[in-house]
Amino acid sequence: MKRNGVFRQHAPAITTERQSTSQPFAGDTADSESEVNSRERVFSTLRHHPTDRIPVDFWASGSMKRKMEIHTGLTHAQFLDAYNVDFRYIEGPAYIGPPLRNRCDIWGVSRRAIDLQLPGGRETYSELQTSPLAEAERVADVEGYAHWPSPDWFDYDDIERQCDEVLHKGRVVVFMGDRLNRAAQLKPAMYLRGMENIFLDMAVRKSMAEAIFARIRSFYTAYLERILEAANGKVDIVLTGDDFGAQNGLLLSVSMWRHFLRPGFADYIEVVKRHGARAMHHTCGSVAPLIPDLVSCGLDILQSIQPEAVDMELANLMDKFGDRLSFHGGVSIQQAMPFGSPEDIRRQVREIAEVARARGGYVFCTAHNIQADTPVANVIALLAAYHDYGQFGPSSAK
Secondary structure (H helix, E strand, C coil): CCCCCCCCCCCCCCCCCCCCCCCCCCCCCCCCCCCCCHHHHHHHHHCCCCCCECCECCCECHHHHHHHHHHHCCCHHHHHHHCCCCEEEECCCEECCCCCCCCECCCCCEEEEEEEEECCEEEEEEEEEECCCCCCCCHHHHHCCCCCCCHHHEECCCHHHHHHHHHCCCCEEEECCCCCCCCCCHHHHHHHHCHHHHHHHHHHCHHHHHHHHHHHHHHHHHHHHHHHHHHCCCCCEEEEECCCEECCEECCCHHHHHHHCHHHHHHHHHHHHHCCCEEEEECCCCCHHHHHHHHHCCCCEEEEECCCCCCCCHHHHHHHHCCCCEEEECECCCCHHHHCCHHHHHHHHHHHHHHHHHHCCEEECECCCECCCCCHHHHHHHHHHHHHHCECCCCCCC
8 A cells, every 4th residue: 555644654554464573663753755743733733724634643442552562563652653643642640649559549439440351352441339428418528538639649750751752753742641630520520429429419419519529620720730830831732531421412411511510621721721732622422512611611622523422423513613623533433443344434534534624623533442342454444544535635535
């Protein structure tokens, strides 16, 4: 297959056969056949300015990454470089706080490992085991909880070095952290209180919900501040993450979101913007009714455009909000990637690329992490289709 500037000149050939670990690897800092590097490409896209190709990101579960390492003979980092993925996610600060015992996280929430055998692969997840505030009855119980985390529990000294490592390659620096440390609100509240309890609190015990969200918001606002101060202006994008939607609608009403979650959402974005970074937010599900509020808070990029969710068609979202917002995601991980044929994937990528080329302000990626039951051939089809359709101009494949 010819390479038209999307993949590096010496990237492993795209094939369904297992690659040899002796494949050459190109470690240069710019695309082999293009003068545009990732940072220029992404920033131009977010400004809705012309560029050489649609920026690309790659999301996969840990097990899927390992499958691709076996197939390509490349480490995940080498894989991203070889196929000119534009985004890099830094690890962030190291935890140095009190010992975490009994499989507890920084919030005192305990989990257990669930090992799943899926068709085509295995996946391990951490499942909620106990919610430590489940039995709380008063605001005083929330305030008196002994395990509220502190930003002082983290060592921020290595963050600027992590950023420099990415910047040296001309890539875009994204801070995400782990799933519990990326400036969320609703998800940690559900883990702490229990999903049923926190929704009941928001409906009939508002002071309880307000107390929990205030504590969460206080931690993440200070935590983000410390990270971005340590980065010294070198973080390009901060990914916040909170699921506001189910497949067929919002998890909570717009008015409830505005009362309980908008203040924290706006606070997080204010910190991000004050440090010169852009704000990207991950939410699964059908969230179209919330998008005007997200935009008014200053959100730059909405991530996880889930094609199976109600009212989340990429073209419609871009037509309604594309003058104020950019989008990331859109390739189905529920249907096309695990169950479709390579041609199904190719067709979906072509449709997405046509939408993006006509409107701008889009980062190519799957709607969420590619899961371990996805055939390697389908991941290869995804990359090959992006290779063919991801460019702007007359060279784009038909």
